[in-house]
Structures are given as structure tokens and as C-alpha cells.
Amino acid sequence: MKRLVLPLMIAWAAAGPARAQDDPTARLSLKGLDAVAVSVQPIGAAAERDGLSRVQLQAMVATRLREAGIPLLSPDEQLKRLRRPGLSVQVTTARLDTGEYLYAVRVAVVQWVASLDDPTLAVTAAIPIPATTWSPAGVLGITPAETLKRDVEASVVTMVDQFIDALRKANPRETALRAPGRRGR
Numbered sequence: 001m002k003r004l005v006l007p008l009m010i011a012w013a014a015a016g017p018a019r020a021q022d023d024p025t026a027r028l029s030l031k032g033l034d035a036v037a038v039s040v041q042p043i044g045a046a047a048e049r050d051g052l053s054r055v056q057l058q059a060m061v062a063t064r065l066r067e068a069g070i071p072l073l074s075p076d077e078q079l080k081r082l083r084r085p086g087l088s089v090q091v092t093t094a095r096l097d098t099g100e101y102l103y104a105v106r107v108a109v110v111q112w113v114a115s116l117d118d119p120t121l122a123v124t125a126a127i128p129i130p131a132t133t134w135s136p137a138g139v140l141g142i143t144p145a146e147t148l149k150r151d152v153e154a155s156v157v158t159m160v161d162q163f164i165d166a167l168r169k170a171n172p173r174e175t176a177l178r179a180p181g182r183r184g185r
Helices: 002-014 024-030 045-049 054-067 075-080 145-170
Strands: 037-040 086-095 100-113 129-134 139-144
Touching: 024 100, 024 129, 024 145, 037 054, 037 075, 045 086, 054 086, 054 145, 086 145, 100 145, 139 145
Parallel strands: 037 086
Antiparallel strands: 086 100, 100 129, 100 139
């Protein structure tokens, strides 16, 4: 099993460019986005025992977004939005025989989209599906168990800050998304 972990995590990291990215085209998907729901995917039991907490990561991301002036959606509010925007945090860990952790972190905006590739379908007939519309490059690292929490949290903060920056660039005139303390014109 352990022999499969490293190749799988490397493949995960290498597949990043095939997903949504943080570039001007991907940022178009953030246009008009005025709030998001936050979800942190489950974390492995060994990593939780060594101090990495899904609940703490969720609270940290929510606080970072609130401090940046980005409103958060509850799950019920998210379902009422046409695009159902969410910021998803995924942390994958594997404890190695050396006691170190191999970890991968990914932060992504997931929204409901509809394919309009079939010209015979009317826009109203398109079936929406959830898709990653924006994501910075993921992080893959190795760290001692003692610093797993710190290293993963630092990676998540960096990527959440990239999201905040990308959202502001996509919505330059939205006062709700401006840095705290700045006044609208």
C-alpha cells in the first residue's frame, strides 16, 4: 500500500495543469462571485492524531475570508445560488515509515456549470454539473510529524490568499471584496 502512495501523490500533483488554474482566463469564472461556502475535505486519522484538524482548518479559512471582506455562505445559502460557489480545501497525507508525512494540498473554487457544446440544446436545457473553475498550483511536500500542522496550514493560507487576490482582480469594483479598511469610490 505504501509503495502506491508516492506514485499516486506525484500523479495527483502532475495532473494539476490539466485542472483549472489561476490565470486570467480562469479568473473569468470568478467574475460576479460575491460570496462562497467553505468546505474542508476529511483528513486522514493519523494526521488528525498528529495535530492536523479539519475543524481548525475550516475555521482558519473562514476567518481569513471574513477578514478579507468575503461573505461566507451556509450550505443552505449555497444551494440557493445558481452557481453554488464553494471554496474546497483538500489535504491528503500519508505517514511514511520514517515517521515523516508526505502531504498534498489543493484549494479550488467549485461551481455549477453547464456545457453549451451541443448547439441543438437551448441554454435552459443544459444540465449543470459541479466543476473546478479556479485553482492555484497544488502543494506537495514532506515534513516531520511535529511540523505537519504548521506546514499544511501555511500552504492552505498561501492558496487562500491567492484566491482572495484572484477574486479581487476578477471583481475590481465590488466594494464588499476590497481589503478591510479601504473605502469605495
